[in-house]
Amino acid sequence: MASHLSAVHKNESVPAGMSAAEWQLRIDLAAAYQLAAIYGWTDLNNTHFSARVPGPEHHFLLNPFGMLFDEITASSLIKVDQDGKVLGDSDYPANPAGFVIHGAIHMAVPRAQCIIHTHSRFGTAVAMQKQGLLPASQKALTVMGWVAYHDFEGPALSTDERPRIVADLGDKSILVLRNHGLLSVGESVGEAFVWMYRIETACRQQIDALSGGGELSPLSPQTQQKSIDLGLKMYGKGGFIEVGREWPALLRQLERHSGTGYRA
Numbered sequence: 115m116a117s118h119l120s121a122v123h124k125n126e127s128v129p130a131g132m133s134a135a136e137w138q139l140r141i142d143l144a145a146a147y148q149l150a151a152i153y154g155w156t157d158l159n160n161t162h163f164s165a166r167v168p169g170p171e172h173h174f175l176l177n178p179f180g181m182l183f184d185e186i187t188a189s190s191l192i193k194v195d196q197d198g199k200v201l202g203d204s205d206y207p208a209n210p211a212g213f214v215i216h217g218a219i220h221m222a223v224p225r226a227q228c229i230i231h232t233h234s235r236f237g238t239a240v241a242m243q244k245q246g247l248l249p250a251s252q253k254a255l256t257v258m259g260w261v262a263y264h265d266f267e268g269p270a271l272s273t274d275e276r277p278r279i280v281a282d283l284g285d286k287s288i289l290v291l292r293n294h295g296l297l298s299v300g301e302s303v304g305e306a307f308v309w310m311y312r313i314e315t316a317c318r319q320q321i322d323a324l325s326g327g328g329e330l331s332p333l334s335p336q337t338q339q340k341s342i343d344l345g346l347k348m349y350g351k352g353g354f355i356e357v358g359r360e361w362p363a364l365l366r367q368l369e370r371h372s373g374t375g376y377r378a
Contacts, residue, residue: 304361
């Protein structure tokens with residue numbers, strides 16, 4: 115298994131009727147939810163992380179509507195079809211708005227195996243600012259080449275918005291949903307999570323710097339472009355800090371903090 119993925123423990127049984135690949139995906143997605151709670155990215159149960167279930171069917175994993183992120187475990191995740199309809203038995207429904215954005219991207223963007231959407235404090239603050247992410251820090255500059263923007267059209271309840279979301283994402287890995295929040299996509303849960311970490315950190319640094327009231331130190335256009343180009347190389351496939359390689363370490367952090375309950 116690739117180095118940026120976790121693995122089913124040797125003494126861990128896969129539920130009957132479920133593939134090992136789906137169980138592994140559930141473990142990773144549950145971990146992402148619980149890590150988001152640790153990092154303070156939650157909005158009660160009002161945002162969603164989703165993942166495409168391996169196989170020919172268009173099935174996806176999503177958080178049960180009614181559970182907080184730190185409660186979510188591998189077995190409690192619900193499975194939905196491409197229309198967001200819950201498959202199988204669950205004590206919880208799906209959020210009717212939860213899969214409008216996610217379903218559009220999953221179905222149209224093959225590399226979007228996992229999608230993370232947040233209403234975090236700092237990410238939403240930057241999404242509210244007209245200029246968006248400022249080219250004022252190393253963190254911001256190195257992610258800017260991966261970032262796109264989507265204008266706010268109201269709460270995401272209409273499927274009419276789907277084509278515009280997909281078009282605005284394009285070939286990027288991070289989408290700033292203006293006046294709304296942040297979204298990241300990845301070929302794995304770990305990749306999507308680390309993209310979210312990087313953009314959220316850049317947003318936090320921007321809000322902190324602006325809150326300080328001092329004038330920001332300007333950077334030349336040449337330095338800005340050099341940093342953006344380096345970010346495209348170092349975070350991309352084969353880069354020396356390829357996004358997603360941090361995932362095993364993040365799982366160890368989660369287990370030190372909360373134990374292994376997310377795997378249940």
